Amino acid sequence: xxxxxxxxxxxxxxxxxxxxxxxxxxxxxxxxxxxxxxxxxxxxxxxxxxxxxxxxxxxxxxxxxxxxxxxxxxxxxxxxxxxxxxxxxxxxxxxxxxxxxxxxxxxxxxxxxxxxxxxxxxxxxxxxxxxxxxxxxxxxxxxxxxxxxxxxxxxxxx
Numbered sequence: 711x712x713x714x715x716x717x718x719x720x721x722x723x724x725x726x727x728x729x730x731x732x733x734x735x736x737x738x739x740x741x742x743x744x745x746x747x748x749x750x751x752x753x754x755x756x757x758x759x760x761x762x763x764x765x766x767x768x769x770x771x772x773x774x775x776x777x778x779x780x781x782x783x784x785x786x787x788x789x790x791x792x793x794x795x796x797x798x799x800x801x802x803x804x805x806x807x808x809x810x811x812x813x814x815x816x817x818x819x820x821x822x823x824x825x826x827x828x829x830x831x832x833x834x835x836x837x838x839x840x841x842x843x844x845x846x847x848x849x850x851x852x853x854x855x856x857x858x859x860x861x862x863x864x865x866x867x868x
Contacts, residue, residue, distance in 0.1 A: 716743050716745060719740070719741070721741075754767060789803065810831075
């Protein structure tokens with residue numbers, strides 16, 4: 711194999727365990743790749759025999775970045791589930807969530823507020839139908855947070 715690219719082997723294999731053979735009797739492709747950046751070997755199993763072995767290794771290697779992207783989406787864009795099942799529906803929902811996130815980030819920057827984006831999104835979801843300007847909503851919340859923190863302190867010297 712081509713050691714300059716990190717590709718170590720490209721094999722066609724068959725599963726031999728009785729249960730595995732019953733569940734998946736077709737042949738698989740085993741690709742071994744050396745990741746010089748992290749000094750480790752990676753072994754990939756796939757049923758794709760059409761793509762070049764190096765392409766498959768790079769796709770699997772980059773998969774972690776995709777996983778991190780979806781984790782970020784779940785944490786920051788507040789998408790808990792998809793409302794549609796088509797590719798277009800999912801893409802539309804993600805783009806709408808990204809647009810809302812960017813707009814809230816712009817509001818935070820313009821109002822120069824200390825509130826986190828998460829806190830601003832919470833405030834907006836609770837005051838969706840109020841006609842109070844955003845700067846007043848955020849200032850009221852910040853002042854309430856400051857006074858509630860003071861009230862939570864135990865007074866030892868009365």
